[in-house]
Amino acid sequence: MKNFIIVVIIKIMHIVLKIFGKNGGNLLGKLAYEWNPNIFKYFKIECPIVAVTATNGKTMTNNAIGHIFKTAGKKVISNVEGNNMETGILSTLLKNCTLTGKLNADFLVFEVDEGYVPVVFKDLKLDTLVILDFFRDQLDRNGEVETLILKINDFLKTYNGNLVLNNDDPNVARLGKANPENTNIKYFSVEKYDFATEKIKEAGEGKYCPFCNTELKYEYYQYSHIGKFVCPNCDFGNNKITTLATDIDLKNRSFKVDDITYNIRFNSIYNIYNFTACVCVASIYNIESETIKNALSTFVLNNGRLEEVEINGTPTVINLAKNPTGANVSLRILNEDDEEKELLFVLNDNIADGFDVSWIWDINFDKLNNVSRIITSGKRAYDIAIRIKTSGYPASKIEPYLSLSDAVNSFYSNNIKKYVIANYTSLQPTRKEIFKHK
Amino acid sequence: MKELKILYLYPDLLELYGDYGNIQVLKYRLEKRGFKAIIDKYCINDDAPDFNSYDLVFAGGGADNEQSILSKDLIKYKDDIKKAVQSGVFFLLICGAYQLFGKYYKGVEGNIVNGLAVFDYYTEAIEDRKKRCIGNIVISANLNGKETKVIGFENHGGQTFDINTSFGKVLYGNGNKFGDSQEGFMTENVIATYLHGPLLSKNPEVADYIIKYCLDRKYNENLILEKLDDTFETLCRNQLLEIFKDSQ
Numbered sequence: 271m272k273n274f275i276i277v278v279i280i281k282i283m284h285i286v287l288k289i290f291g292k293n294g295g296n297l298l299g300k301l302a303y304e305w306n307p308n309i310f311k312y313f314k315i316e317c318p319i320v321a322v323t324a325t326n327g328k329t330m331t332n333n334a335i336g337h338i339f340k341t342a343g344k345k346v347i348s349n350v351e352g353n354n355m356e357t358g359i360l361s362t363l364l365k366n367c368t369l370t371g372k373l374n375a376d377f378l379v380f381e382v383d384e385g386y387v388p389v390v391f392k393d394l395k396l397d398t399l400v401i402l403d404f405f406r407d408q409l410d411r412n413g414e415v416e417t418l419i420l421k422i423n424d425f426l427k428t429y430n431g432n433l434v435l436n437n438d439d440p441n442v443a444r445l446g447k448a449n450p451e452n453t454n455i456k457y458f459s460v461e462k463y464d465f466a467t468e469k470i471k472e473a474g475e476g477k478y479c480p481f482c483n484t485e486l487k488y489e490y491y492q493y494s495h496i497g498k499f500v501c502p503n504c505d506f507g508n509n510k511i512t513t514l515a516t517d518i519d520l521k522n523r524s525f526k527v528d529d530i531t532y533n534i535r536f537n538s539i540y541n542i543y544n545f546t547a548c549v550c551v552a553s554i555y556n557i558e559s560e561t562i563k564n565a566l567s568t569f570v571l572n573n574g575r576l577e578e579v580e581i582n583g584t585p586t587v588i589n590l591a592k593n594p595t596g597a598n599v600s601l602r603i604l605n606e607d608d609e610e611k612e613l614l615f616v617l618n619d620n621i622a623d624g625f626d627v628s629w630i631w632d633i634n635f636d637k638l639n640n641v642s643r644i645i646t647s648g649k650r651a652y653d654i655a656i657r658i659k660t661s662g663y664p665a666s667k668i669e670p671y672l673s674l675s676d677a678v679n680s681f682y683s684n685n686i687k688k689y690v691i692a693n694y695t696s697l698q699p700t701r702k703e704i705f706k707h708k
Numbered sequence: 709m710k711e712l713k714i715l716y717l718y719p720d721l722l723e724l725y726g727d728y729g730n731i732q733v734l735k736y737r738l739e740k741r742g743f744k745a746i747i748d749k750y751c752i753n754d755d756a757p758d759f760n761s762y763d764l765v766f767a768g769g770g771a772d773n774e775q776s777i778l779s780k781d782l783i784k785y786k787d788d789i790k791k792a793v794q795s796g797v798f799f800l801l802i803c804g805a806y807q808l809f810g811k812y813y814k815g816v817e818g819n820i821v822n823g824l825a826v827f828d829y830y831t832e833a834i835e836d837r838k839k840r841c842i843g844n845i846v847i848s849a850n851l852n853g854k855e856t857k858v859i860g861f862e863n864h865g866g867q868t869f870d871i872n873t874s875f876g877k878v879l880y881g882n883g884n885k886f887g888d889s890q891e892g893f894m895t896e897n898v899i900a901t902y903l904h905g906p907l908l909s910k911n912p913e914v915a916d917y918i919i920k921y922c923l924d925r926k927y928n929e930n931l932i933l934e935k936l937d938d939t940f941e942t943l944c945r946n947q948l949l950e951i952f953k954d955s956q
Contacts, residue, residue: 416771473723477720626725626904627861628725628729628861628905628906631732631909632726652943652947655940656910656940656944660736670940670943
């Protein structure tokens with residue numbers, strides 16, 4: 271009865287919020303959770319739940335999976351806006367359920383914060399869990415990566431559902447051994463792409479085998495510590511691959527799985543991983559490859575995740591970077607493009623960003639390809655200017671502005687191609703400022 | 709061409725908070741002035757380094773797991789390191805490395821990780837795992853007689869005791885312990901500190917103090933370093949000091 275009353279009240283609040291044009295974000299879930307932390311048990315869910323977790327790529331992959339299911343004519347409920355902690359997921363459930371807690375859908379698709387997987391799925395039955403990657407991320411807020419991985423490992427010990435794992439990230443692949451009884455583990459992998467390297471190029475984790483502490487051997491690195499590895503001592507990493515992406519062509523934006531070509535709207539190796547995971551999930555639910563093809567060829571995410579726009583005739587690429595790997599992936603795309611370009615880097619140090627900005631020193635700014643000017647902004651505009659200068663890029667071509675509007679005005683004073691990297695809380699203000707020039 | 713030889717300890721294990729940036733800053737400031745920076749890296753299983761042949765030894769902070777792996781390796785060089793410190797090689801030690809050079813580190817469960825005991829201080833983990841000294845920090849350090857504000861970011865659970873010569877007085881933040889008045893450990897040729905940032909990126913005066921010390925020692929002179937264009941650094945320092953002053 272208590273839960274019923276909570277749901278009724280939340281529903282009324284939702285309607286009121288809607289009247290005032292508000293979405294509410296985590297708010298509704300937060301209220302309900304404080305009222306009853308066991309409210310997850312109230313929901314009657316008969317369809318499969320698919321969840322995506324990772325350090326980077328959650329929103330992109332979550333939305334792409336939802337888009338594939340929808341293209342297949344399925345009804346999907348999903349936290350598409352990225353509210354991915356227990357309260358955010360609860361909000362999504364509450365907004366979409368009937369008064370008796372029923373969810374009428376073919377699939378529930380959620381992105382879940384790495385730290386919250388065990389909390390959210392204590393009382394919700396998970397059908398498929400996708401794990402993409404683990405990178406260092408806001409150390410002052412999240413602590414060390416290892417702590418997070420161990421938490422998820424504990425959760426997986428009793429989990430028997432589908433587990434879709436990136437076999438090219440040792441920190442993800444190791445989770446396939448958490449529960450030896452689970453027969454539903456599917457590894458995905460991506461073949462070497464043109465800009466893969468023999469030596470690691472950017473900061474990474476997991477240099478040692480988690481099972482025997484031997485140094486892992488890499489055939490190649492795609493980006494950061496993602497690549498083809500194996501433990502020379504215990505053979506960790508040598509798994510049977512369910513979904514293998516081949517023929518990676520970033521110029522023409524396509525890749526193949528089982529000889530079927532998928533055209534996509536993005537040109538980053540990191541998205542090839544995200545979409546390979548999507549293909550793997552879609553095949554679990556027997557979605558036809560023609561449907562996946564259609565879905566991926568139309569999928570875009572216009573919220574600053576590798577967003578491509580024309581601003582007054584100037585081509586602009588905007589990407590969020592919350593951590594070194596996110597920024598390094600953006601710089602990879604920039605360096606793989608030979609055209610002349612300018613870069614805007616916006617760095618804040620608000621609570622949601624982490625107060626510690628030392629992570630920018632793990633970004634590889636060496637040998638930037640044909641970048642004629644760099645503008646920095648945000649609350650820590652000077653920190654990032656110092657960082658870039660020290661990497662060897664000429665100080666005379668760096669312009670720091672604390673004011674974002676000054677920075678963007680100067681940025682669009684010419685029509686040279688633009689790349690924008692913005693961290694978490696600076697992303698939307700930066701987009702807003704940029705779109706004023708449209 | 710004058711050159712400095714720098715030994716970077718455990719770059720693959722002690723690399724968590726961008727501390728490698730300290731080496732990049734030193735290299736940058738040396739090369740801008742026409743000096744050469746030779747950087748050698750030492751990892752577990754490499755041949756034993758000759759500590760005394762270096763002008764500067766650097767080690768940073770790492771994850772707990774990595775730190776216990778390497779402490780066993782480092783302890784092999786205890787005597788060599790002591791000799792190098794005594795003969796005046798400069799040691800720049802950040803966070804975990806700072807702790808390892810003391811007598812011991814006592815973990816949450818009471819487990820003792822032996823340090824090199826090059827210095828007399830020791831560190832104890834705070835019992836509550838969630839409690840850490842985290843945040844921006846400003847200290848006042850005495851560099852060749854000049855009081856200098858040093859800005860960084862601290863993130864440590866360990867509380868370090870028995871410091872008689874600190875790196876600086878705490879103006880904002882915690883320091884060696886929660887709410888301490890002192891931060892780090894310093895002698896003429898040692899700076900051991902909890903300050904990340906990386907430390908030298910926002911504190912060119914500390915970087916130049918180290919560079920001058922090493923060059924003077926090596927070439928037996930009293931060098932006046934050429935001024936560099938520190939416009940960004942100055943803007944950054946003024947901005948941050950203003951913010952911290954307001955939030956005090």
